[in-house]
Amino acid sequence: MESTKEQLILDIENLLNRYDGVSPTHINPELLQFLDRQTLLSIIDSILRQQEKTNESNVEWLEQFKQY
Numbered sequence: 906m907e908s909t910k911e912q913l914i915l916d917i918e919n920l921l922n923r924y925d926g927v928s929p930t931h932i933n934p935e936l937l938q939f940l941d942r943q944t945l946l947s948i949i950d951s952i953l954r955q956q957e958k959t960n961e962s963n964v965e966w967l968e969q970f971k972q973y
Contacts, residue, residue, distance in 0.1 A: 910937045913945035920952045
């Protein structure tokens with residue numbers, strides 16, 4: 906089952922709002938007129954990749970303390 910554009914917008918908002926202490930992100934639904942489904946999926950992919958890079962950086966940073 907394919908996600909609707911509305912659901913993809915909600916998914917993007919949820920990804921951006923995962924972190925405590927960050928101001929909530931709300932995406933104007935009028936953007937649905939301008940963004941196609943593929944673009945929304947690309948945005949989700951980009952957010953997930955960035956979060957993955959951040960997690961890898963955090964692990965590398967934490968690894969340095971294992972030496973002690």
